[in-house]
Amino acid sequence: MKILIVDDEVNIAHGIRSMLLANLSFAVSVRCASSASDAIDQAAQFKPDLLITDIRMPRMSGLELIDQLEAARLCTHYVILSGYEDFNYAQEAIRKGVADYLTKPVEKEYLLSMCTRFNNQLQQVCLRQQDIDLPEYEFLKWDPYQDEYPESLKKIIRFIEQNYMKSDLSGSSISDALFFHHSYISQLIGKHTDMNLSGIIAYFRLKKAMELLLAPQNYRVSEVSQLVGFSSERQLYKVFQKYLFCTPVTFKHTCEQEFPAK
Numbered sequence: 001m002k003i004l005i006v007d008d009e010v011n012i013a014h015g016i017r018s019m020l021l022a023n024l025s026f027a028v029s030v031r032c033a034s035s036a037s038d039a040i041d042q043a044a045q046f047k048p049d050l051l052i053t054d055i056r057m058p059r060m061s062g063l064e065l066i067d068q069l070e071a072a073r074l075c076t077h078y079v080i081l082s083g084y085e086d087f088n089y090a091q092e093a094i095r096k097g098v099a100d101y102l103t104k105p106v107e108k109e110y111l112l113s114m115c116t117r118f119n120n121q122l123q124q125v126c127l128r129q130q131d132i133d134l135p136e137y138e139f140l141k142w143d144p145y146q147d148e149y150p151e152s153l154k155k156i157i158r159f160i161e162q163n164y165m166k167s168d169l170s171g172s173s174i175s176d177a178l179f180f181h182h183s184y185i186s187q188l189i190g191k192h193t194d195m196n197l198s199g200i201i202a203y204f205r206l207k208k209a210m211e212l213l214l215a216p217q218n219y220r221v222s223e224v225s226q227l228v229g230f231s232s233e234r235q236l237y238k239v240f241q242k243y244l245f246c247t248p249v250t251f252k253h254t255c256e257q258e259f260p261a262k
Contacts, residue, residue, distance in 0.1 A: 004048035006039040027226035036060035043074040054081040139243040164204040
């Protein structure tokens, strides 16, 4: 998740940034801007998922900044920073579609819960099917929806497809959820496919990781790894190298050269 904080009081912006980096449990990249014009320049390059901006700033207000970023489609969620005396401005912002507002001084727990909520929303959006052509790697030619698979195997595959983004997905968690013994799951997969359990989980994670790496939002590798269920960026690298024989960065650069954006 990418967050841009805008406040002409630099100490406030950097204080919020430090609070987020020290306490959020998911991958996040946070930048600060000291003016609306600086924010516009940064947003054009950074493309934040969330903008947190002060309302009252010199030359251009936070509301005017939001209007410009929204018109240019440079951000998807907006939150305003306001002093208590700015409550009427906060109400106006909410009417304009701003998702939330924070009062100064910022309450830590509310800030963290708010960012977590937006991150969850972002995950749901990212994990929807995207219209992106992927290269035909041998590993990805497996068809998980074969009619001849027994219903119990189809049930296991559907569960993995619906839960691959959870970092704690494992044989044990699948066994507990579906009431299948772990050894039965392994035997069933081995009997009817050329895959194993970890390979099936990797299949769904890799397909979505590839889509996200090529998406126009320009997600960082660290963000992609978190969105598809890996507990670290290093895990994503290892799975890419094991099954696709390349790194995520190499994959992205190669595809951008061979399959330019339409």
